[in-house]
Amino acid sequence: SQTIHQWPATLVQPVGSPLSLECTVEGTSNPNLYWYRQAAGRGLQLLFYSVGIGQISSEVPQNLSASRPQDRQFILSSKKLLLSDSGFYLCAWSVQSGTVEQYFGPGTRLTVT
């Protein structure tokens, strides 16, 4: 069966510090991968998606970036965090063959102070 991991689970970072969140998927090959942010009262916002290694598409311009160095690894980064980057970050995966179901990881709660 497929499993998706995210770490860290929680993170408190000062404004201006760098960020690196990691997501890995087990039990499937060549998945589509997604990063979402869930802020209080704002719902789930798609940040990035990837259909393959090194292929990243950005949905929202901001100071975040994403990379996919391996087939089942997706990384969310920032060089300098803003207060507005606080939120619950969720990684999700889907099968590449045109299916609609997306499966979410446990999330990382980021607080920027």
Next chain:
Amino acid sequence: QKEVEQDPGPLSVPEGAIVSLNCTYSNSAFQYFMWYRQYSRKGPELLMYTYSSGNKEDGRFTAQVDKSSKYISLFIRDSQPSDSATYLCAMSAFHSGAGSYQLTFGKGTKLSVIP
């Protein structure tokens, strides 16, 4: 007008009640309609999805889609305290640029089932 509208609640019901959760949408291109359940501080879990209009039943859960009204519903029968969570509706259209389906989410309705 936002693409997907969902009443955030909170909604509080007694155990055993029938719960009705709803979303409206504006984008006619949406083809798949999904419901996720999210427990506090956890990732969303896919409950069920339907394609186009109609009903789909899975145990105590029934999803309904009315494309003519751009309105979807999730019914929970015999609600249990373990059903207490935030329920997110999501809708999907094929994104030709991405070569995949993309989801647009409602903000979620927080449900509490009181024993």
